[in-house]
Amino acid sequence: MNQTEILLKLQTIFNDIFLEPPTLSPELTAKEVPEWDSLLHISLLLAVEKAFDIRFRVGEVEGTKSVGEFADLIARRITEK
């Protein structure tokens, strides 16, 4: 899966979880979305792990700075499962 495909699938997950879902772009960060608090973040990570059937390794999600980097991490986890 490339970044665009992953972003498309991510968008559906965001649509499920957010009451007012943001439109995803690689540059988007959590800070720009008021609803995206730390609690929602936990729900989001669990949903992403389930939807893509992956498991992030310790500490690595924290290292992503934007939705684009997050999508790239998902791509890596899909290929290196």
Place this chain on the structure above:
Amino acid sequence: MDLTKIKQLLVNDDTCFWPELATLTRQAAQFDELLFLSSLRKKAVARGLKEAGADEKHLRLAIVGGCSLYPLHELLIHLLETEGVVCELFLGDYDNYVAEMMDAEGALAKFQPDVICVLPVGQRCRYLGALTDLREAVHAAGDAVAVQLLDLCRNFHERTGAEVILGNFILPARHDLGTFRSRTPASDWNFRKWVNFELGLNAPSFVRICDLEFLAHRHGALAAEDARGWFESKQLCASALLVEVCRELARLILALRQPPKKVLVLDLDNTLWGGTVADDGLEGIELGDTSPRGEAFKAFQKYILSLKDRGVLLAVCSKNDLVRAQEAFERHPEMVLRTADFAAFKANWEPKSDNIRQIATELNLGLDSLVFVDDNPAEIEIVRQFAPAVTTILLGPDPAEYVGQLQDCRMFEPHTITTEDIQRSGQYRAEQERHNLLASAADMDTYLVSLVMEATITEFVLADVPRLSQLINKSNQFNLTTHRRTEAEVQSLINQPDHVCFSVRLKDRFGDHGLISIVIGRVHDKELEIDTWLMSCRVLKRQVEETVLNELIRLARVRGCTRLTGVYIATPKNEMVRDFYPRLGFRPKKVTSIRGEFTQELAEFQPKSTKIKTIHHAYEPN
């Protein structure tokens, strides 16, 4: 779980959001589902969407522990608030619980919680010596861990009055040490088991153990573990187990003020035995060790009998021929339960909802004290529709699972076992014998005299606190004000100089009723105001009320009062005492449909004559 509907309800500011939220919350099995529901609830509150007619209870809740309490607290608060308990929260810092709980001047002490959840973590529960150390040394170290934790809880309870819920330790899930693991008390495995054992056996009544060891075992030890969650954010356990832990904590907190169920109402055919006794005959039903199915039904009966031994009342409610049904209990050689085990027996062709109402009336209990078990979905549905206060359990298709289903129903778990609980089942049977006597006695007075009743009236004492608070929290019908109190609150009333607090025990020639009535009064300005007056309905019409009034008047005089005042606060269940004070001769002062105030001048009081002999008075030496 489909969440589109509830999201739509929220977006439309529809108050149907709240019942839907409660239903989904009860169903949700996944951590992320619950978290999501929790965030919806918070958004609804933020949008000002109010729950229609919500009956809210407030709770000051503290959560402290050796792990991160986030997002654990979100789940717990969500579970409590969807059950109508609004929480004010104190959240401890990560691994700071010992200091927080010991600091008498600190933020936690100032918060004055009603309930505190204490969650230490397994990482801290280790034997630090060598694996080959002597057994005595390791056990002494284990005892010390348990004593320290319990002392911490005890001191905190004594200072703040808070009820304590203490998590015990999750056992390791890894093969580490191999066969040696079980051969040395110093392994984490054995050491934590020892500490958990000591915690459970030595916990005082105000400390409830949240059995994390058991919950993790039930969940599966490996699945309960989440190393990444620990390193990233110091999570107590895997998120799936966290859901179970929070549900258990919420259950323990809610149970502080809710009594367990009292009656198990059972269907017969295909519930207590296989087949239909009226069609297949006594020999044709499946019960007993001759077939696997028969064995399963017999095991189910044995478990039911053990519930009865614990104090649960049993009743039969079956669409059946009464003679054939009773014959099965009397003559089937493999039958475990006997007719005498049932406090009520309804086998006829009337709707089960009607029969269940009759059972409740006969036993003098509210419908909400009953649990109905049947294998037939249609019967369960009738009861759900026409007696919705009754809890129903639909048995699954396989009788092998019946025992497990009942063991997991969580309706009959004793909160604290009191001696009264153990005697109760015998008490109800004695009640039937008393009824028979009543039928034969010429008039009420002769009957009461023949009972040879003796009352023991005692001021509140420490040993009675569990039973006192149990009765205070579950008595509904004969309860003038329905003021609930925790064990800690009851305990604080002992030896209060401005209070008059006593309980009554009643005995007669058929048996001991135990502690059956409680009064709490407050003395101010030469007036004794009755805050609480309640009585178990088992002893209605025995003149206990009059005996209590005589005692109240006596104590009011001892305390220098000139007047007694009583209040009635109406609830859906205490209609029977609406006119209680006027019946006793009190004068109405201010009476509305929801509340009445009544007074009795001591100078005008004529002592009530009763057939009860009072063998001890409150606040008097033995």
